[in-house]
Amino acid sequence: MEMVNVTIDGQKLQVPKTATVLEAARIAGVKIPTLCYHPELRPEGNCRVCMVAVAGARSLVASCVYPVNDGMVVNTNTADVREARKTVVELLLANHPQDCLSCQRNLNCELQSIAGDLGIRKVRFDGERKNYPIDENNPSIVRDQSKCILCGRCIRACSERQGVHVYSFANRGFDTVVVPAFNQGLHEVACTYCGQCASVCPTAAIVVKDDTQKVWHELSNPGKHVVVQTAPAVRVALGEALGLEPGAIVTGKMVAALRRLGFSKVFDTNFAADVTIMEEGAELLDRLEHGGKLPMITSCSPGWVNFAELVYPELLDHLSTAKSPQQMFGALVKTYYAEKTDVNPQDIVSVSIMPCTAKKAEAARSEMNSSGLQDVDYVLTTQELAAMIRQAGIDFNTLSNEEYDAPMGIATGAGVIFGATGGVMEAALRTVAEIATGKELECIEFHGVRGLQGVKEAEVKIGETVVKVAVAHSLANARLILDKIKKGDCDYHFIEIMACPGGCIGGGGQPVSSCADIRQKRINSIYECDKCSQLRKSHHNPAVTELYENWLGKSMGEKAHKLLHTHYHPQNRC
Amino acid sequence: MEHVRAHVLICAGTGCVSSGSKKVYAALCEKLTQKGMDKEVKVIETGCHGFCEMGPLLVVYPEGVFYVRVQENDIDDIVEEHLFKGRIVERLLYKEPVSLEKIPNYSDISFYKKQMRMVLANCGHIDPENIHEYIAVGGYEALARALGEMTPESVVDEVKKSGLRGRGGGGFSSGTKWGFTRNAAGDKKYVVCNADEGDPGAFMDRSVLEGDPHRVIEGMAVCGYAIGADEGYIYVRAEYPLAIKRLRIAIQQAEDLGLLGDNIFGSGFNFRIKIKEGAGAFVCGEETALLASIEGRRGMPRPRPPFPAVSGLWGKPTNINNVETFANVPQIITKGADWYSSIGTERSKGTKVFALTGKINHTGLAEVPMGISMREIIYDIGGGIPDGKKFKAVQIGGPSGGCLPEHLLDLPVDYDSLIEVGAMMGSGGLVVMDETTCMVDVAKFFLNFTQSESCGKCTPCREGTKRMLEILTRITDGNGRQGDIALLEDMAKNIKTTALCGLGQTAPNPVLSTIKYFRHEYEAHINDKKCPAGACTKLAVFSITDSCKGCSLCKKACPVAAISGEIKAKHTIDTIKCIKCGACMAKCPFKSIING
Secondary structure (H helix, E strand, O other), rough: OOEEEEEEOOOEEEEEEOOOOOHHHHHHOOOOOOOOOOOOOOOOOOOOOOOEEOOOOOOEEEEOOEEEEEEEEEOOOOHHHHHHHHHHHHHHHHOOOOOHHHHOOOOHHHHHHHHHHHHOOOOOOOOOOOOOOOOOOOEEEEEEEHOOOOOOOOHHHHHOOOOOOOOEEEOOHHOOOEHHHHHHOHHHHHHHHHHHHHHHOOOOOOOEOHHHHHHHHHHHOOEEEEEEEEHHHOOOOHHOOOOOOOOOHHHHHHHHHHHHOOOOOOEEHHHHHHHHHHHHHHHHHHHHHHHHOOOOOOOOOOOHHHHHHHHHHHHHHHEEEEHHHHHHHHHHHHHHHHHHHHHOOHHHHEEEOOOEEEEEEEEOOOOOOOOOOOOOOEEEEEHHHHHHHHHHHOOHHOOOOOOOOOOOOOOHHHHHHHHHHHHHHHHHHHHHHHHHHHHOOOOOOOOOHHOOEEEEEEEEOOOEEHHHHHHHOHHHHHHHHHHHHHHHHHHHHHHEEOOOOOHHHHHOOOOOOOHHHHHHHHHHHHHHHHHOOOOOOHOOHHHHHHHHHHHOOOOOHHHHHHHHHHOOOOOOOO | OOOOOOEEEOOOOOOHHHHHHHHHHHHHHHHHHOOOOOOOEEEEEEEOOOOOOHOOEEEEEOOOOEOOOOOHHHHHHHHHHHHOOOOOOOOOOEEEOOOEEEEEHHHHHHHHHOOOOOOOOOOOOOEEEEEEHHHHOOOHHHHHHHHHOHHHHHHHHHHHHHHHHHOOOOOOOHHHHHHHHHHHOOOOOOOEEOOOOOOOOHHHHHHHHHHHHHHHHHHHHHHHHHHHEEEEEEEEEEHHHHHHHHHHHHHHHHOOOOOOOEEEOOOOEEEEEEEEEEEEHHHOOOHHHHHHHHHOOOOOOOOOOOOOOOOOHOOOOOEEEEEEHHHHHHHHHHHHHHHHHEEEEOOOOOEEEEEEEEOOOEEEEEEEEOOOOOHHHHHHHHHOHHHOOOOOEEEOOOOEEEEEEEEHOOOOHHHHHHHHHHOOOOOOOEEEEEOOHHHHHHHHHHHHHHHHHHOOOOHHHHHHHHHHHHHHHHHHOOOOOOOOHHHHHHHHHEEEEOOOOOHHHHOOOHHHHHHHHHHHHHHHHHHHOOOOOOOHHHHHHHEEEOOOOOOOOHHOOOOOOOEOOOOOOOOOOOOOOOOOOHHHHOOOOOOOEEEO
16 A cells, blocks of 8 residues: 655654545544544535644645645644634534433534533524424434534435435525435435434434333333343444443343343344244245245345335345244234233233334334234334433443343344344355255355455355355445346345345444444354354254244244235335 | 628627617617618627616617617617718717716727726627627637647647636636646546626626627637547526527537537547536535536535546546636637736736626726726726715625725735735626725625525534624624624634635635724724614614704605604604614605714
């Protein structure tokens, strides 16, 4: 890599020629405050907080977009720079509600912490403040434009990362806003509810819808039997929101905390993930053997399902009809579990803890009532569970590890890897290969489908057949594959698509500070969980075997079809 | 070839069209046909003469008699008297405002005397919708010379040597910019003409496009050859329908004659021009926002570097100049850089077109050599201030410029002197203000403009100009606070150093220059709650002096019955009831109602 010499605050160093001043400063260990900058999005230089003085430049420059050059001399801490940064943040505060104490992002807000870091003690302006109605008419995401600082990160996340293009700037001057087309609500436009906008928002302008009060209400109702399932990706991210290192595995503490919160049974979505593999695997084999629609595409990610229904309705018959693990769990808990424990399904409140905002919308879909009731009553995100744990005064870090309840808490390593991109594919391959060939796999780890590369391809030999698979995470990458299918030049058999970067561990409901190295840590922990599992193949899950043998019948059988499979329909939103 | 004994040129620029020149044209044609004179007198619609205050304008050749404010019912006289009998219609001649002398000839009128019309040379004299008229006055010779006799490098060098600087506001050396684009790596390059003229009161580019569109097209083609581009865009605001229409005609005619298209003059050089209509966002005059808009995205500036010369339209090297800059190019090529650089000052060469507006007798367009004084422009060309009022200030450079006071009127007008005193050349808007103009109100006007035209992308421009505007508003409302001037200065400094694009970086200039030269007006508003110019209505206190005759006209005019008094006795105003609308003052025949 070609390097250039720069001097930053008197410190001489060599940095890559292609670096920005901000990147060079980070190499030098100099922290420059930023707001509109996001390491994974194209820098735009909107907010003007990261101003620095470059010798010879006409005015201060925005370090996030200003390229270095050889011999450049940068000062990040002059009187002019400090004053400029303070003025910019002061201007943002002057047009901000400043209701920090009661804000959903209190103590977790980039604007708040920058104002603190810069030592702003007074806002000299007392003029007009923006005041817009709150958009909360969708199940997943709440937008409060009065808190928007117009950094544009949501626009970039939605268009660059997801290829969905819901948001854009509108109007001019003080009236500038970030809005969906024609200022419609998110429920009226082609939003997939993936929540990536919320995960990059520096303030509380876009937040996950808070359903904790509803769950608290159910928990304090003695007539209700409140059960909970936790998705695989939650156990490797919840700790972050409660003061632990990114990637900390907190499965046991989480189970303990959920019991303290008052849940009657604490189950694992991984159990349902194993069931999903039994169904989806059987479906894949069926399609391969009987000339069904190929490639088959996974359907666990509701953001992706929404995207398909909105943008690629002509490809819907490629999607596996198997429900997502959350919904399989929901259907089983109010039927199988209710029967087994003799609890009236009417009294069961089924709560799930998910890394995902789109899961809230998925649970609310009208067809998700195979049990005769709404299969999943409430979906909370990782963020909301952390909030409940804090509200309950639970000292999370001192909790002793506890085990999930049987039978729906019994799961394999194949279930847990659902949380990382490539995981569903790998779990399916472990089972499909063994069922198809009747032979045990020598190596059950499929490294070709792991990792953060946007689109991964692999060929897997199952018996004499070579199965071509592909894995995409984040919807912009999904588009690459889907357009190929549309054009007809795609010979994959099986594709896994996850709406969020890195898969579920990068979901919109996870603790907000999500960037590639944090996602990698969560992924590492997911595979660590798999490695430590005694059972690592879904078809080896004894609880699943018992379910099928004693109650459900065959995979893709009549009962399974009724409870565990679904259908898709085009969504007409603009 | 047809033989005609007289030519009548009727201005069909936007100004004259709106004062009725289309009707005059129709009436004239009809009358000539009626008289059977339509074969011997040729009527031509031309572009703008610049003397818009006096429109509709009509010139009769071969005498060159210049008629002003011609209306339909004047046509009988012009045809019967002048064209038929050869007698000049005296009542339609232009009268000098001071001497009241009637002047029949164009070039003797003071408005034109001190001008040096080079860019505007053909405006008003040729039919802009007929390429042959442009060719007849030497049009496309520059392109022929460039393609036939010069290498692209020598074209760039010639423009560099001429000292031509960007007429759009920045004043960057055009030749150097062309050189950057020429040297940038890339097989596809673009030439873009910025015709998104948006400064309040500015209409130089519109007049050039309406009056002499081929000059701009030729300049762009020469640029395309010089930098190695085969495609050009003219980004023109949709509010200029006439300019767009004439450009379309001009491009079509140039294509028909092979002056645009493939293998121009057999040189192997290909060049085509497309028109992109802008939706009228002021910020699209900023080059990176303009490019975004051509690409079909929201017109928002992006940070530079990379400059468009390296990565412009669709990521390709792009040279952007404004209309007037391109219009200067043909004469540089035909007459040479040495000739061009002999005009103007040491660092500002050539001429500059200014749009004179505001409190000035000769509203219109004037082209002057660089280095002329502001006094000459305002008094000699502009005819001074109307109604015997006193000059107070001139705003130069539009919303990015500054307000200059009387003691700077002898300043030579060039890029660098203007920057030095806190203004800028800008695109060439000159707004003249007299003693009745409040300078705080002027600053508020321009801030209001930049605030509502801010694209909203960067914080200082979007939020900062809003806060400055709020402070200015409270000052003019009589709610100014101690420390407001210092706060404005502080804000101005920080917005200038932090804003993303030129719009934000220069937005505080009108505030800074008015504080610099008219600080006492700010202080009077804040400390004494008075507007010295009497312009801020919220600070007005109307009273009736002893010269009141008791005619009671004011009493009838007052919408809130705040005036009382018996007929033939002095009236009085109840200042609590008064809503300060000024209706009484306007009505009083004895000037007995005063503000203060």
